[in-house]
Amino acid sequence: MIRFEPLAAQGADAIDALLDTAFGPERRGRTAYAIRRGMAWMTDLSFASFSTENGAMTGLLQSWPIALHGPDGVQTPLVMVGPVAVLPGQQGSGEGRALMDRLVEEAARVTDEPLMMIGDPGYYQRFWGFTAEGTGQWQAPGPFEAHRLLARLSRPGGHPLPHAGMLGPRPVVSA
């Protein structure tokens, strides 16, 4: 039985420790981190999961507000999904799927913005239909493998995928 809580209910140290265990401390050098640099994760689309009885967090998923900065100066908001992380001892028992199911369901409820991520198509395309088909002309501020740059609409009829541009943080609009 997997239980969820908002990730915001977890401490920053616990989140960092889980991510270090799943990805290693060099994770901060990844292109995904450069894309969302300076952004705060989205509290309504970030979750903690618990699959053991001892009360410790065993998995988490974060989502980030980013944008595709088009050549014409137009900035299209996107939701960047990830990291998705499950502790090694708990992997392979459906916790990652449960986290992603939760994200996809919640995103369809709260946003029109397309979802994107850098991840394995063997996982994210197979279960949730993320695909690199529409991202061929997207660029990023660091190296990435084109077949792993994935996107999907948040829901049918949601904002369409932007065509071309550079991924980066979403500019903050002051009131």
Ligand SMILES: CC(C)(COP(=O)(O)OP(=O)(O)OC[C@H]1O[C@@H](n2cnc3c(N)ncnc32)[C@H](O)[C@@H]1OP(=O)(O)O)[C@@H](O)C(=O)NCCC(=O)NCCS
């Ligand atoms: C990737 C990760 C989140 C998946 O979570 P998980 O709970 O281990 O996976 P699940 O139990 O939900 O897997 C369900 C299925 O997907 C498959 N799968 C898991 N990870 C996969 C991957 N990276 N690529 C392809 N298939 C994968 C499993 O083999 C399983 O297949 P089956 O149903 O045919 O047996 C987890 O393994 C993890 O944290 N890995 C280290 C960090 C990482 O690489 N995160 C992803 C990048 S953001």
